Amino acid sequence: MDTPALIKTLQDPMGIPFFPVVFQALMVLTFSLHILLVNATVGAAALAVYGRLAGGEFWTKLAGSMAKAVTMSVSALIVLGVAPLLFVQVIYDPFWYASNMLSAAWAIGFLLIMMAAFSASYAAVARGDKPGAALFGALALALFLAAGALMHVFSYQALQPERWMSWYSRAAGVDASGTTLHSFSLARYLHFIIPGLAVGGVFLMLRSWYLEPRADADRTALDRAARIGSGLAFWATAAETVAGVWWLMILPDGLRFWRNPTFIASAALGFALLGHFARVHFFTEKPQRSALASASAIILVVLAMSSAREALRMAYLARFEYSPLAQRVTLDWGSTALFFGTFALGLVVLAYVLATAFQSGRVAGRYEAGPRMQAWGRVAVGLLIAWIVVVAGLGVAVTLRNHGV
Amino acid sequence: MYPVWEVPHLTAGMILGLIATFHMMPVYLSTSAMWFAIWLESRSVREGRPDLMDFVRRYARLVLIFSYVFGALSGVGIWFAATVAAPRAISGLIHNYVWGWATEWVFFLIEIAAIYVYYYTIDKVDAKTHLKIGGIFALASWTTMIVIVGILTFMLTPGRWPSTGAFFDGFFNETYWPQLLLRTTSMFAVGGAYVLAVAASGKNERVRVEVVRAGSVLGLAGIGLGGLSFLWYSSSLPDPIRSNLAALMTPGLRGGMIYPTALLALLFAIFAAKPGAARPWAGAAALALVFSGIWSFERTRELIRKPYVIPNYMYSNQIIGGDVPSKGVSSELDRINDKGILRLAAFVPDELRTVTDANRLRAGRMVALIECSACHSLQDKGLRPLPERIRRLGATGPDDVASVLDSLGGIPYMPPFAGTADEKRALAEYLLSISK
Numbered sequence: 065m066d067t068p069a070l071i072k073t074l075q076d077p078m079g080i081p082f083f084p085v086v087f088q089a090l091m092v093l094t095f096s097l098h099i100l101l102v103n104a105t106v107g108a109a110a111l112a113v114y115g116r117l118a119g120g121e122f123w124t125k126l127a128g129s130m131a132k133a134v135t136m137s138v139s140a141l142i143v144l145g146v147a148p149l150l151f152v153q154v155i156y157d158p159f160w161y162a163s164n165m166l167s168a169a170w171a172i173g174f175l176l177i178m179m180a181a182f183s184a185s186y187a188a189v190a191r192g193d194k195p196g197a198a199l200f201g202a203l204a205l206a207l208f209l210a211a212g213a214l215m216h217v218f219s220y221q222a223l224q225p226e227r228w229m230s231w232y233s234r235a236a237g238v239d240a241s242g243t244t245l246h247s248f249s250l251a252r253y254l255h256f257i258i259p260g261l262a263v264g265g266v267f268l269m270l271r272s273w274y275l276e277p278r279a280d281a282d283r284t285a286l287d288r289a290a291r292i293g294s295g296l297a298f299w300a301t302a303a304e305t306v307a308g309v310w311w312l313m314i315l316p317d318g319l320r321f322w323r324n325p326t327f328i329a330s331a332a333l334g335f336a337l338l339g340h341f342a343r344v345h346f347f348t349e350k351p352q353r354s355a356l357a358s359a360s361a362i363i364l365v366v367l368a369m370s371s372a373r374e375a376l377r378m379a380y381l382a383r384f385e386y387s388p389l390a391q392r393v394t395l396d397w398g399s400t401a402l403f404f405g406t407f408a409l410g411l412v413v414l415a416y417v418l419a420t421a422f423q424s425g426r427v428a429g430r431y432e433a434g435p436r437m438q439a440w441g442r443v444a445v446g447l448l449i450a451w452i453v454v455v456a457g458l459g460v461a462v463t464l465r466n467h468g469v
Numbered sequence: 470m471y472p473v474w475e476v477p478h479l480t481a482g483m484i485l486g487l488i489a490t491f492h493m494m495p496v497y498l499s500t501s502a503m504w505f506a507i508w509l510e511s512r513s514v515r516e517g518r519p520d521l522m523d524f525v526r527r528y529a530r531l532v533l534i535f536s537y538v539f540g541a542l543s544g545v546g547i548w549f550a551a552t553v554a555a556p557r558a559i560s561g562l563i564h565n566y567v568w569g570w571a572t573e574w575v576f577f578l579i580e581i582a583a584i585y586v587y588y589y590t591i592d593k594v595d596a597k598t599h600l601k602i603g604g605i606f607a608l609a610s611w612t613t614m615i616v617i618v619g620i621l622t623f624m625l626t627p628g629r630w631p632s633t634g635a636f637f638d639g640f641f642n643e644t645y646w647p648q649l650l651l652r653t654t655s656m657f658a659v660g661g662a663y664v665l666a667v668a669a670s671g672k673n674e675r676v677r678v679e680v681v682r683a684g685s686v687l688g689l690a691g692i693g694l695g696g697l698s699f700l701w702y703s704s705s706l707p708d709p710i711r712s713n714l715a716a717l718m719t720p721g722l723r724g725g726m727i728y729p730t731a732l733l734a735l736l737f738a739i740f741a742a743k744p745g746a747a748r749p750w751a752g753a754a755a756l757a758l759v760f761s762g763i764w765s766f767e768r769t770r771e772l773i774r775k776p777y778v779i780p781n782y783m784y785s786n787q788i789i790g791g792d793v794p795s796k797g798v799s800s801e802l803d804r805i806n807d808k809g810i811l812r813l814a815a816f817v818p819d820e821l822r823t824v825t826d827a828n829r830l831r832a833g834r835m836v837a838l839i840e841c842s843a844c845h846s847l848q849d850k851g852l853r854p855l856p857e858r859i860r861r862l863g864a865t866g867p868d869d870v871a872s873v874l875d876s877l878g879g880i881p882y883m884p885p886f887a888g889t890a891d892e893k894r895a896l897a898e899y900l901l902s903i904s905k
Binding site for chain 2: 090228
């Protein structure tokens, strides 16, 4: 069986319920959010360990709040990771599944590693500034990096269908143990990990910007943290460009990816980001004043890079006559409407919850919601109840029609 | 057909079962806990009882860490485990139900934001706002159940989906409402067990007694209503599934559902009457009972689906054995019987594509991996070990085994053998060789 034929036999025969480009866009979007949180986790975990080791009042405090931030951003990255995990299975099913099966034991291992990493990060918080905090923090960081390496392996193996069979075959038949990891690219892995420091830096700037208005804020410490943040953001972005060039150099011949417009656009944006961080770090008095601009810029660049990576994936797989956009579509309007309706409604509710967090964290004492926030809260609860009523109504109607009484 | 993951003794499906059962523990906590928490919180506001908030804080912390760390991870874990247990099946489900899962995901986002904000703003925001955040969490969390029950029940009773292929026709199927009610009521029994576990270690005597009593009453109500829903649920099961139930239900599984539930009810009854006697061990015992009850229930649910992973469409070994005309998909059995599984499956080494004298046993093992290993261990011990099953049937030669293979399709809970006569022979010889 040649590789294109093999891919065809694997592809799900049922087709998909909506236009593939919509799934692709959602995949890129949600993956970008996921990887931003992954970056933030790696950055915060590294800062927490460094802070514990450096000691002193400033670093000890900062390490404490970074350790706590790690636990939250891990929760968020897991939930945000669910969506791209779902969408990749819709438009890249043969690749994702084959790759997972070839290292199946590690798919379960990934889970155990994440649980251990999570526990270690909580232990690091629980230790406070007692000895051992650095050790647990370092353990958490190492385990997060290992989990990231596994995800890298799964996506990287997925891009090499021409090698799958040789990974699976053994002299005596096949290796069905799933215990081997088959392919790893350091350049690509680094390209995912280094931005952690840049995002960690931006996170420090944001934190200073956010806490500054509080009555009980320690402004000297916040200034210092923001400066450390801008430095990290600049140097990590510089290192990232080097890793990017290295990655570009090891791409398979014939892809000519450097001529791809999404690549050119994202590279240009990357350099613009570097220039922005240089300005903020070297020529700005208080980097936290540029925190929002920096955060927006880095989000934009991550989106662009994710799009470029998607273009790269399409280029890889086009060599095997596969296109994620060439799917059999069996339109299902009902469930499509269900999702987009829920999504719109969910954003209103989610934004209310986050706005409450934002506002209450900015005051030193107890926060009292104003009339507009209260109204928003009522709308949020009402929307959830309305969702339940509508779906239940639909369910009753379908049940009566299909199954009588 | 994807590569196979052979887990010695256990089978990959068992790994999935373990993770899925574990996952139910944090999930039921999450869906039920907040109703209890906001009830207590509003009492605390109304009656001016800040001491009650001490329990609420500890309960919310448990939800935060257990549900949104281990729960979220094991939830993702189910995806991975389901993938490596049966990639083609999860692919089939996702290609139909992707928007359902995506909808559920929107509520995950709300849930996780809400529980963090709820926990970290206790005493830091005004009471009304705090209760609203709690309410949002409780509603969003239960909504995830509304969604997932549609997909779970679809895997058992696909409703009119096979003929229409429409999402909601499969989603709101004949067991949807009973199972939603069953899960909704029994989640309060689970929530009650957690209340016991958290409250029993409380320092404030008055709070401890009050909360333990309320939690036990809640748990009792959950078990009572859950029992009634279970009766409705069982009566909604269609005939083929009932006959599977009759054939496959072991005394162990039946007892595994009944005894833990009865003991849990007893525990709740004791502490509803004498809440002061509750100690942390009681909470631990209640949770252990919950786990074993859920394990038996979910195992049974898995078992009665056999031989299918997607009813009347895909067998547990991922061979498509039925037509779904609305999706333009038809059974693969005829083609496989004609051309051979080793020729048609994607991941078979070229050298094994045709059975020869030189490769018979290896080819037979390949067939067993593809067609049998999802439900049977190929080792001597473990889950339904094939060597032992073959020995038990007293087969002495390849012909005996081949006639066993011929009869597989007649057993309601097993897929038929699929493949050419050569392949059947090779499988028979292989099975004989491992059962010696």
